[in-house]
Amino acid sequence: MINIIVAGPRGKMGYEAIKMINKEENFRLVACLDRKNNGKTLKEVDGLPDLDVPIYENAEECFQAVDSADVLVELTIPEVGYLHTKTAIQHNIRPVVGTTGFNSEQLEELDELLTSKNIGGIIAPNFAIGAVLMMKFSQMAAKYLPDVEIIEKHHDNKLDAPSGTAVKTAEMIRETREPKSQGHPNETETITGARGAELDGMRIHSLRLPGLVAHQEVIFGGPGQTLSIKHDSLNRASFMDGVRFSIERVFEIDGLVYGLEQLL
Numbered sequence: 664m665i666n667i668i669v670a671g672p673r674g675k676m677g678y679e680a681i682k683m684i685n686k687e688e689n690f691r692l693v694a695c696l697d698r699k700n701n702g703k704t705l706k707e708v709d710g711l712p713d714l715d716v717p718i719y720e721n722a723e724e725c726f727q728a729v730d731s732a733d734v735l736v737e738l739t740i741p742e743v744g745y746l747h748t749k750t751a752i753q754h755n756i757r758p759v760v761g762t763t764g765f766n767s768e769q770l771e772e773l774d775e776l777l778t779s780k781n782i783g784g785i786i787a788p789n790f791a792i793g794a795v796l797m798m799k800f801s802q803m804a805a806k807y808l809p810d811v812e813i814i815e816k817h818h819d820n821k822l823d824a825p826s827g828t829a830v831k832t833a834e835m836i837r838e839t840r841e842p843k844s845q846g847h848p849n850e851t852e853t854i855t856g857a858r859g860a861e862l863d864g865m866r867i868h869s870l871r872l873p874g875l876v877a878h879q880e881v882i883f884g885g886p887g888q889t890l891s892i893k894h895d896s897l898n899r900a901s902f903m904d905g906v907r908f909s910i911e912r913v914f915e916i917d918g919l920v921y922g923l924e925q926l927l
């Protein structure tokens with residue numbers, strides 16, 4: 664039995680994760696970390712599943728009180744998610760993190776902390792298998808077609824831009840692509856930002872619109888041709904196989920795994 668704490672139970676992902684955990688025979692939800700509702704149980708909060716699971720607002724207090732916890736599933740916002748993750752590791756609780764927007768210093772610090780505690784942790788910029796394949800295929804294509812731009816499209820409640828998936832895609836592409844700057848050497852922006860964000864010469868464009876869920880297209884260009892590699896998450900259920908897989912696999916690794924492509 665794996666005892667799990669979910670951070671962000673009232674969020675779109677947190678809610679979906681609780682439903683998934685509740686259906687699995689070998690998973691047990693033992694607590695939730697929320698921004699409010701301290702001292703209540705899930706069933707006492709409108710809109711949450713009818714479960715007798717305690718809610719805490721303070722991570723330290725939660726991890727001390729619920730000493731049976733094995734895994735933290737972190738699905739909140741960047742700053743809070745980082746603190747939750749760090750505190751969990753300090754309590755020997757393995758983190759499975761979907762929250763995006765951590766910077767490279769934070770990732771390094773979490774890796775060191777995990778290693779010092781001899782436990783594993785997973786940070787997955789995208790839990791959807793199709794998205795992981797889209798990133799992997801893009802990494803392969805970039806070896807042959809180094810001119811590439813990334814367009815990511817998300818719902819308009821998203822806090823971080825570019826998306827964690829777009830950043831990870833560019834980082835993976837960087838490993839196979841010959842460094843080059845793209846576009847005309849004398850190009851100028853008549854409106855700042857017109858050419859998008861830049862990572863190692865690649866451009867990333869972020870769209871935010873109501874109605875969208877999570878979508879990304881990686882477009883490569885070569886003489887007389889383009890190649891598009893595209894993934895769409897149509898709902899949050901698309902991420903749950905990856906969350907389930909990560910909860911099980913996190914016991915088999917040491918230190919930080921950043922990206923599910925390393926485990927598949």
Ligand SMILES: NC(=O)C1=CN([C@@H]2O[C@H](COP(=O)(O)OP(=O)(O)OC[C@H]3O[C@@H](n4cnc5c(N)ncnc54)[C@H](O)[C@@H]3O)[C@@H](O)[C@H]2O)C=CC1
Pocket residue numbers: 670671672673674675676677696697698720738739740741743760761762763764787788789790791820902
């Ligand atoms: N890795 C992946 O595959 C995916 C990652 N995400 C990421 O997961 C995170 C959550 O996404 P959504 O559920 O769509 O967002 P959401 O906005 O629906 O939920 C975020 C939740 O965090 C909660 N929260 C804020 N501060 C908190 C605190 N101090 N303590 C506890 N909870 C707190 C909010 O109350 C809210 O319920 C985002 O960072 C998003 O980028 C989202 C979808 C897939």
Ligand SMILES: O=C(O)C1=N[C@H](C(=O)O)C[C@H](O)C1
Pocket residue numbers: 763788789790817818821825826827828829876877878
């Ligand atoms: O906020 C979201 O919704 C998503 N966030 C992740 C990201 O930043 O890449 C994963 C997915 O795209 C959905």
